Amino acid sequence: MEKLKVKIGLEVHVQLTKLKTKLFCSCPSDYRGKPPNTYVCPVCLGLPGSLPKVNSKAIEYAVMVALALNCKINRKVMFFRKHYFYPDMTKNFQITQYDRAGGAPIAVNGYLKLSTSDKEKVVRIRRINIEEDPGKLVYPTGSIITSPYTLVDYNRAGIALLEIVTEPDIETPAEARLFLQKLRSILEHLDVCDCGLEGAVRTDANISVAGGGRVEIKNIGSIKDVEKALMYEILRQKEALLKGLSIRSETRHWDDVRKVTVPLRVKEEEQDYRYFPEADIPPIIITEEFIEKIAKQMPELPDERLKRFQREYGLPYYDSSVLVSNKKLADFFEETVKLYKRNPKKVANVIINDFLRWIHEKGLELDNVKAKPKDIAELLKLLDNGIISIKIAKTVLPEIIVSGKSPSQVVKERKLLKISDKQIIRQIALKIFREHKKAAFDALKDKKAINYLIGQIMKYTKGRADPAVTGKVVKELLTDLKEGKLKL
Amino acid sequence: MDVLSKPANELGELILSGAISIVDLIDKVYERIMKLESKVNAIITLRSRSDLLKEAENKEKEIKRGAAKGLLFGVPVAVKDNISTKGIRTTCGSKILENYVPPYDATVVKLLKKEGAIIICKTNMDEFAMGSSTETSYFGPTRNPWDLERVPGGSSGGSAAVLAAGIVPLALGSDTGGSVRCPAAFTATVGLKPTYGLVSRYGLIAYANSLEQIGPMARNVTDVALLLNVISKYDENDGTSIPGSRPDYMYSLSNPYHIKGSLKVGLVVEMMGEGVSDEVRKVILRALDKISGEGIEIEEVSLSSLKYALPAYYIIAMSEASSNLARYDGVRYGFRAKIDGDWNKVYMETRAQGFGLEVKRRIIMGTFALSAGYFDQYYLRALKVRTLILNDFRRAFKKFNVLVGPTMPILPFKIGEKIKDPLAMYMCDIETVSANLAGIPAISIPAGFIGNLPVGLQIMAPPLHEELLLKISKIFEDKIGLRNLIAPL
Numbered sequence: 001m002e003k004l005k006v007k008i009g010l011e012v013h014v015q016l017t018k019l020k021t022k023l024f025c026s027c028p029s030d031y032r033g034k035p036p037n038t039y040v041c042p043v044c045l046g047l048p049g050s051l052p053k054v055n056s057k058a059i060e061y062a063v064m065v066a067l068a069l070n071c072k073i074n075r076k077v078m079f080f081r082k083h084y085f086y087p088d089m090t091k092n093f094q095i096t097q098y099d100r101a102g103g104a105p106i107a108v109n110g111y112l113k114l115s116t117s118d119k120e121k122v123v124r125i126r127r128i129n130i131e132e133d134p135g136k137l138v139y140p141t142g143s144i145i146t147s148p149y150t151l152v153d154y155n156r157a158g159i160a161l162l163e164i165v166t167e168p169d170i171e172t173p174a175e176a177r178l179f180l181q182k183l184r185s186i187l188e189h190l191d192v193c194d195c196g197l198e199g200a201v202r203t204d205a206n207i208s209v210a211g212g213g214r215v216e217i218k219n220i221g222s223i224k225d226v227e228k229a230l231m232y233e234i235l236r237q238k239e240a241l242l243k244g245l246s247i248r249s250e251t252r253h254w255d256d257v258r259k260v261t262v263p264l265r266v267k268e269e270e271q272d273y274r275y276f277p278e279a280d281i282p283p284i285i286i287t288e289e290f291i292e293k294i295a296k297q298m299p300e301l302p303d304e305r306l307k308r309f310q311r312e313y314g315l316p317y318y319d320s321s322v323l324v325s326n327k328k329l330a331d332f333f334e335e336t337v338k339l340y341k342r343n344p345k346k347v348a349n350v351i352i353n354d355f356l357r358w359i360h361e362k363g364l365e366l367d368n369v370k371a372k373p374k375d376i377a378e379l380l381k382l383l384d385n386g387i388i389s390i391k392i393a394k395t396v397l398p399e400i401i402v403s404g405k406s407p408s409q410v411v412k413e414r415k416l417l418k419i420s421d422k423q424i425i426r427q428i429a430l431k432i433f434r435e436h437k438k439a440a441f442d443a444l445k446d447k448k449a450i451n452y453l454i455g456q457i458m459k460y461t462k463g464r465a466d467p468a469v470t471g472k473v474v475k476e477l478l479t480d481l482k483e484g485k486l487k488l
Numbered sequence: 489m490d491v492l493s494k495p496a497n498e499l500g501e502l503i504l505s506g507a508i509s510i511v512d513l514i515d516k517v518y519e520r521i522m523k524l525e526s527k528v529n530a531i532i533t534l535r536s537r538s539d540l541l542k543e544a545e546n547k548e549k550e551i552k553r554g555a556a557k558g559l560l561f562g563v564p565v566a567v568k569d570n571i572s573t574k575g576i577r578t579t580c581g582s583k584i585l586e587n588y589v590p591p592y593d594a595t596v597v598k599l600l601k602k603e604g605a606i607i608i609c610k611t612n613m614d615e616f617a618m619g620s621s622t623e624t625s626y627f628g629p630t631r632n633p634w635d636l637e638r639v640p641g642g643s644s645g646g647s648a649a650v651l652a653a654g655i656v657p658l659a660l661g662s663d664t665g666g667s668v669r670c671p672a673a674f675t676a677t678v679g680l681k682p683t684y685g686l687v688s689r690y691g692l693i694a695y696a697n698s699l700e701q702i703g704p705m706a707r708n709v710t711d712v713a714l715l716l717n718v719i720s721k722y723d724e725n726d727g728t729s730i731p732g733s734r735p736d737y738m739y740s741l742s743n744p745y746h747i748k749g750s751l752k753v754g755l756v757v758e759m760m761g762e763g764v765s766d767e768v769r770k771v772i773l774r775a776l777d778k779i780s781g782e783g784i785e786i787e788e789v790s791l792s793s794l795k796y797a798l799p800a801y802y803i804i805a806m807s808e809a810s811s812n813l814a815r816y817d818g819v820r821y822g823f824r825a826k827i828d829g830d831w832n833k834v835y836m837e838t839r840a841q842g843f844g845l846e847v848k849r850r851i852i853m854g855t856f857a858l859s860a861g862y863f864d865q866y867y868l869r870a871l872k873v874r875t876l877i878l879n880d881f882r883r884a885f886k887k888f889n890v891l892v893g894p895t896m897p898i899l900p901f902k903i904g905e906k907i908k909d910p911l912a913m914y915m916c917d918i919e920t921v922s923a924n925l926a927g928i929p930a931i932s933i934p935a936g937f938i939g940n941l942p943v944g945l946q947i948m949a950p951p952l953h954e955e956l957l958l959k960i961s962k963i964f965e966d967k968i969g970l971r972n973l974i975a976p977l
Contacts, residue, residue, distance in 0.1 A: 042592050046815050048585065048693040049572040049594060051726050081811055087831050092814035101863060152819070274858040276807065276867060279698035281727050
């Protein structure tokens with residue numbers, strides 16, 4: 001199929017999970033896992049007569065994000081009401097921000113640069129809003145369709161959100177993923193959001209293919225699913241276009257169980273939100289000094305950190321970019337390097353090639369990995385000191401990831417110490433030679449058979465035999481065999 | 489009866505000195521309610537006699553222990569039913585909140601309690617404060633103690649009526665477009681709408697949140713100052729609360745004639761023009777006659793933007809109302825229609841059954857005014873008018889200390905007379921809404937009577953000039969000679 005022009009814009013809702021309290025009241029914001037409707041008060045329940053009180057820390061966090069995304073920060077920030085009836089809304093309007101009708105969101109006109117090794121891509125940021133999260137609808141069966149009734153939990157109501165809206169500059173699902181990964185890393189470096197928490201980052205994706213109608217996919221919960229939803233949607237729209245159908249503007253829902261998008265409503269039916277100023281919150285004046293103060297306190301961001309990794313640790317671009325794409329991973333790396341200074345590249349290799357692979361294989365997140373940087377450093381040292389072989393190291397790694405035991409403890413418990421005593425290896429090799437006589441004689445002329453014999457020794461010793469010593473012993477034995485000094 | 493007619497500023501001292509027993513006082517208040525309430529219908533929720541007497545007894549014990557303190561210790565107070573009271577149902581005069589019991593106290597209620605006041609009852613009002621006659625209440629209309637055939641004004645009609653009926657000396661009202669001043673004028677009592685932001689709105693159930701203030705009501709200016717002393721305080725829970733300390737309004741009254749130079753009073757010609765009845769005009773001019781002289785100069789002044797005030801007010805108020813009242817859906821509290829169906833259907837039926845006609849009318853019109861395509865034409869233009877009015881007031885206050893006019897353009901009207909004609913009812917607010925649009929303080933004091941029907945004089949001052957406004961009101965009150973009036977019932 002010919003290449004069709006794809007335009008993608010994202011609306012990312014980021015919970016400021018690092019705030020201690022909600023956006024407009026002093027209810028604690030760590031609502032996850034709490035009994036329903038216990039983290040509530042008259043304000044976040046929208047009880048008659050209650051009034052919002054702006055959490056000034058939320059403004060500070062929003063300014064940090066705005067600076068990191070190169071936005072213009074408005075000096076006079078206003079809140080607006082967005083009206084729609086829905087059971088997760090306690091007031092049937094959401095306090096948010098608006099960029100029309102005299103409104104002024106916290107920040108506008110920014111950009112985020114996505115770098116891949118061969119090119120640089122700029123995604124423009126249209127605006128950043130501060131707004132309140134609605135409550136959460138709970139379907140007792142887990143599905144909106146099969147549940148006979150719906151419950152509502154307002155613990156989440158009033159949690160501070162940033163809505164980050166991009167221009168439709170993204171051209172592929174992979175770019176969307178890169179954008180979200182980088183955004184996530186920035187948010188984590190700013191320490192405003194623990195993006196790994198369930199529902200902490202939720203994305204709406206707008207997509208149009210070949211100038212067709214704009215389709216919005218609502219509420220996608222993970223970065224991977226954003227990419228999948230967009231791929232699905234491009235495929236769906238291309239197929240429709242092939243059949244000569246036109247794509248209408250509509251809102252679709254991402255079904256994360258079936259991994260498909262399903263129609264929600266046609267755009268024309270969409271409601272009029274009747275935005276107007278929230279008179280209970282007077283405009284907030286952001287001074288130059290305030291912005292400067294925050295700019296000075298900004299922590300190191302992923303781009304700077306990437307450059308520092310290249311400079312300070314001599315890592316290649318690829319390694320650095322993989323590490324800083326996730327703040328926790330980058331932190332893990334640096335802590336390991338502190339304990340194993342002699343070869344940062346080796347640390348990077350183990351983390352990127354082995355450590356990460358095992359985490360994915362075991363279905364874990366960096367957060368619930370039991371192994372600590374000291375364990376990785378120890379493993380590398382055991383290897384360097386010849387106490388274990390590289391093969392053993394590779395079997396120890398998954399175990400320390402899951403169990404939290406130290407590498408030396410695993411080695412000891414499982415008797416994995418390397419065998420480098422030549423006499424012991426010679427005895428084992430003789431035993432193998434006798435059991436595989438044909439192979440032994442073949443090995444006199446065939447290299448493959450030599451490897452077979454070494455493989456058998458390794459198998460017998462469960463990988464503990466020192467490869468160098470083993471190779472040497474096998475060679476000696478073969479010489480003896482050839483010269484008739486050895487009888488099998 | 490004698491105890492009940494005492495001004496609050498005297499009552500407090502008599503109680504603390506032991507000259508008046510709180511139990512006895514509260515008992516008399518209760519008796520008077522029992523005697524009059526069936527005629528007046530000023531109260532939506534009356535606290536139980538046993539609860540009230542228990543509180544009175546506890547307070548008396550505190551006096552005996554020497555632990556009693558507070559500006560309103562043992563003083564009975566009525567609170568409008570749109571001000572949240574913890575544990576006492578707060579209905580807003582609406583079926584939709586018929587059984588709503590707030591789990592928290594409004595800031596003003598906390599302040600009343602802190603000063604030792606005894607909250608007797610929650611007073612009747614127009615549903616969600618939408619009205620000028622207290623007729624739109626789900627709990628039936630309140631009657632004017634001066635003439636039971638007539639309305640007491642609104643929307644704080646119940647609060648005004650309990651004052652005029654000699655039940656309590658102090659009451660709280662709320663004023664969005666005149667709802668404190670209108671009933672004060674219709675019942676020969678005093679009602680103040682403070683500067684926007686002077687009194688916390690936290691716990692006041694919103695009708696039009698950019699316009700309204702809780703206001704003190706009493707039978708004389710001094711008691712209004714006393715109650716303002718209690719409720720006026722910066723509140724961090726209200727983002728529009730003005731930071732900083734407040735003056736002692738009572739103290740400023742102790743020497744009321746201490747105003748530098750001569751006092752310049754502007755009579756606003758737009759407030760005396762079309763729509764103002766001859767009787768009202770006559771009473772106002774007579775009162776101003778009594779006031780002028782002795783260093784008080786009264787001059788006419790024109791604020792031409794006021795002719796746009798009423799439509800601008802109604803657009804803003806209805807727009808905000810359509811938003812503020814969206815939360816009443818029957819899910820979390822209040823009335824819920826007993827029908828089966830999805831949430832959308834339940835919401836619609838709940839709101840259809842739970843709201844009265846006038847509330848629905850304002851929600852619908854406000855929704856219309858905010859909708860796409862009309863927003864600029866209505867809401868944004870109304871905001872521009874608001875700015876014009878504020879500028880007109882600023883200009884006028886450069887020349888005048890205060891501005892005056894009638895509070896109401898007409899005399900208290902008969903129950904049922906205007907309720908079917910919304911426009912005629914809205915016209916009643918023509919004198920009062922501009923103070924809300926401009927956010928300035930305004931007070932109504934008794935100006936005189938036509939027969940037994942009261943007329944109120946409205947006095948307006950620059951923002952945060954309550955001290956001056958109360959001082960001048962005290963002077964006018966002295967000169968007019970009408971205070972502490974209780975309707976013969």
